[in-house]
């Protein structure tokens with residue numbers, strides 16, 4: 001988006017005025033920090049204004065609050081979840097359709113992905129979509145596009161793969177830079193065996209050497225097959241995969257990570273996995289648009305699943321261009337917010 005916005009003086013000015021904010025609740029463990037990537041070009045939403053919100057300890061939306069400067073404020077032992085991309089497979093808004101464009105930076109969405117950052121420098125990636133390079137360089141989407149991106153990602157403990165669709169794995173080659181920065185150390189990718197088989201088939205060169213066999217021309221990756229319902233550990237996090245139906249597009253893996261769940265690209269959840277999704281602090285949930293879709297949750301379906309799982313907080317992601325942030329901000333119920341790229345939320349490690 002930075003490149004797009006940098007195409008005009010107005011957009012550059014918008015970037016300069018970007019002020020990272022954090023909305024703090026009285027109970028930091030349930031804080032959702034919404035860090036606007038920039039103010040809308042029309043200036044309707046000031047940093048610290050209605051474009052930011054947080055959930056209080058009762059799951060209600062807080063509006064207003066104290067702008068703080070950085071994640072240095074995060075309590076020790078807390079992890080941070082970053083929404084590095086919240087768009088659907090095309091990203092949005094789509095070019096070639098002027099009527100579908102939006103000037104609100106919160107509607108500029110990279111392909112869906114996330115990142116978990118731990119207090120000891122741990123980094124776990126969720127999916128490696130086509131925008132991964134930009135997401136690693138500028139995870140919070142607050143980079144000015146010219147100075148050194150000081151919040152870039154230079155290492156990872158591993159990747160959680162939801163499935164092998166292009167918008168979730170076609171940035172796999174970008175992991176090569178992390179191999180390089182980690183002195184050639186390999187990177188494990190955790191997922192369901194069918195998705196890992198597809199990765200190895202499509203991107204065989206990334207797995208030819210396995211861990212420790214990094215070369216300048218290809219990444220050094222390995223795969224770790226996980227069984228639904230059987231907890232495993234990455235970087236000290238306890239993670240459980242659940243199997244989900246992607247409608248007519250096959251199956252996907254959802255992940256419970258401590259008390260956080262990441263569920264994208266689904267129409268329904270295997271009932272066997274439902275007990276693993278109870279008692280959530282935070283749910284990140286697929287919600288493509290208002291209208292029904294054969295492979296993704298629409299709003300009515302997402303709303304029903306939220307009611308069923310009853311998490312304390314929910315962030316909607318993987319949205320289509322139809323979902324204008326400003327409009328949805330007004331209509332979503334307490335405890336539910338729409339993601340934007342660079343949004344962060346804290347959770348217990």
Ligand SMILES: [Zn+2]
Nearest residue numbers: 089165167265
């Ligand atoms: Zn997708």
Ligand SMILES: [Zn+2]
Nearest residue numbers: 163165246265
């Ligand atoms: Zn998909």
